[in-house]
Amino acid sequence: MKFRCPACGCADLAITAVLQLDGDLLWDEIAVQTVACPCGFHGAAVYEEERRGRLEDETWRHHGYRLTDDQFIEFSGLLAACPAPHDDACTCPAHRRLGAHDALGMCVHVRALGVPPQSGFPMGH
Numbered sequence: 001m002k003f004r005c006p007a008c009g010c011a012d013l014a015i016t017a018v019l020q021l022d023g024d025l026l027w028d029e030i031a032v033q034t035v036a037c038p039c040g041f042h043g044a045a046v047y048e049e050e051r052r053g054r055l056e057d058e059t060w061r062h063h064g065y066r067l068t069d070d071q072f073i074e075f076s077g078l079l080a081a082c083p084a085p086h087d088d089a090c091t092c093p094a095h096r097r098l099g100a101h102d103a104l105g106m107c108v109h110v111r112a113l114g115v116p117p118q119s120g121f122p123m124g125h
């Protein structure tokens with residue numbers, strides 16, 4: 001599945017790695033992803049899904065985040081070093097760092113890299 005790139009506007013933004021995280025106070029399922037476009041853009045994305053409501057009420061959210069080169073190197077290095085990216089019970093440094101919960105019980109995900117959560121762009125087609 002490809003998404004619209006916020007840098008060049010083409011629909012070639014691809015998910016290149018995924019780390020499945022434990023749910024938090026609001027979301028049942030959380031995954032962080034590295035995303036990259038042939039134009040050179042690279043960043044992070046967070047997919048969140050809530051299944052607590054009625055089945056037909058399932059809600060989800062998918063946001064991308066621009067990263068500096070240093071942040072992207074750190075982020076992709078963390079993901080690459082995880083031995084079990086699809087296991088939300090994994091306790092490797094990537095899972096512990098990105099899957100940590102803040103004082104409000106919310107997953108820190110990209111905030112662990114110093115990325116402000118309000119800086120995200122919607123992942124769309």
Ligand SMILES: [Zn+2]
Nearest residue numbers: 005008037039
């Ligand atoms: Zn692009």
Ligand SMILES: [Zn+2]
Nearest residue numbers: 082090092095
């Ligand atoms: Zn891990």
